[in-house]
Amino acid sequence: MDATVWPASLPEDLRAHLPEGLADGVFPAGCPSRTVLDHITSKWGVLILLALSEGEQRWSELRRRAEGISEKMLAQTLKTLERDGLVLRKAQPVIPPRVDYSLTQRGYELSGLLVPLVTWAYNNADDILNGER
Amino acid sequence: MDATVWPASLPEDLRAHLPEGLADGVFPAGCPSRTVLDHITSKWGVLILLALSEGEQRWSELRRRAEGISEKMLAQTLKTLERDGLVLRKAQPVIPPRVDYSLTQRGYELSGLLVPLVTWAYNNADDILNGER
DNA sequence: TAAGGTACTCACCTTTTGGTAAGTTGTGGT
DNA sequence: ACCACAACTTACCAAAAGGTGAGTACCTTA
Numbered sequence: 097m098d099a100t101v102w103p104a105s106l107p108e109d110l111r112a113h114l115p116e117g118l119a120d121g122v123f124p125a126g127c128p129s130r131t132v133l134d135h136i137t138s139k140w141g142v143l144i145l146l147a148l149s150e151g152e153q154r155w156s157e158l159r160r161r162a163e164g165i166s167e168k169m170l171a172q173t174l175k176t177l178e179r180d181g182l183v184l185r186k187a188q189p190v191i192p193p194r195v196d197y198s199l200t201q202r203g204y205e206l207s208g209l210l211v212p213l214v215t216w217a218y219n220n221a222d223d224i225l226n227g228e229r
Numbered sequence: 230m231d232a233t234v235w236p237a238s239l240p241e242d243l244r245a246h247l248p249e250g251l252a253d254g255v256f257p258a259g260c261p262s263r264t265v266l267d268h269i270t271s272k273w274g275v276l277i278l279l280a281l282s283e284g285e286q287r288w289s290e291l292r293r294r295a296e297g298i299s300e301k302m303l304a305q306t307l308k309t310l311e312r313d314g315l316v317l318r319k320a321q322p323v324i325p326p327r328v329d330y331s332l333t334q335r336g337y338e339l340s341g342l343l344v345p346l347v348t349w350a351y352n353n354a355d356d357i358l359n360g361e362r
Numbered sequence: 363t364a365a366g367g368t369a370c371t372c373a374c375c376t377t378t379t380g381g382t383a384a385g386t387t388g389t390g391g392t
Numbered sequence: 393a394c395c396a397c398a399a400c401t402t403a404c405c406a407a408a409a410g411g412t413g414a415g416t417a418c419c420t421t422a
Contacts (some may be wrong), residue, residue: 367419376409
């Protein structure tokens with residue numbers, strides 16, 4: 097296998113060169129990166145991360161923000177993201193309960209990469225779904 | 230609601246500001262961007278896009294590359310990506326059959342955003358899954 | 363002659379994901 | 393006295409995603 101052979105038909109500036117070791121690290125089944133990728137690219141994971149990238153928000157705000165999410169999925173998604181060290185949970189001992197969620201530093205790193213992706217999806221969604229080139 | 234109020238506890242340089250209109254466009258249920266986002270962040274979609282970012286590849290190469298994918302899912306994923314105008318399918322009328330897949334210009338745009346994300350996941354996967362801060 | 367590669371599709375079944383509705387706890391409002 | 397609110401959990405069910413194994417057509421290699 098010769099890694100220097102690129103399809104001649106593709107414009108030079110469009111090619112994405114994979115960083116050293118990425119391919120070997122991501123493509124194998126059951127590798128850690130696949131698990132993490134599954135967490136952060138999950139249906140609701142992206143939306144919650146995106147919402148929190150605007151700043152700390154409480155449970156009920158997130159629920160209204162990510163329109164269509166069920167309470168079960170919000171709880172589940174937040175738990176996963178918290179376990180992964182992407183989201184910080186701050187529970188106030190007050191009545192009625194108040195819990196604030198925010199991104200950790202790691203979470204902000206991630207959301208910095210997620211925002212361009214979502215922006216692109218937002219800008220291209222109509223063309224893509226209408227079958228326009 | 231005051232958009233200028235940011236959590237004071239977060240370092241200025243970590244905040245990700247959402248582009249104008251993004252929040253309204255992405256958060257509503259059933260909006261086009263959610264559909265597109267689901268396609269490209271699907272379990273196998275990311276891997277296929279990533280593999281193709283290295284250049285044109287044929288069916289059997291992709292199958293071996295994205296370790297663990299079934300033929301059914303490879304076919305399905307490629308079809309979705311082709312319909313979305315991200316992947317180009319070139320079938321040679323030869324025996325045995327030969328079909329080459331490559332990214333379209335739109336696909337390369339996307340993979341340019343996907344690569345940093347996957348790279349980040351790859352670099353942070355072990356820390357995340359081991360519960361390290 | 364038989365097996366194997368190539369790029370698929372199809373039918374069937376399992377696993378995962380996600381939704382619904384109810385229950386919980388304690389206080390404040392009517 | 394009773395309902396609502398907040399942030400959840402739990403049990404149950406439906407839907408979607410995904411895997412398995414077979415079949416297809418034709419040629420090449422052993």
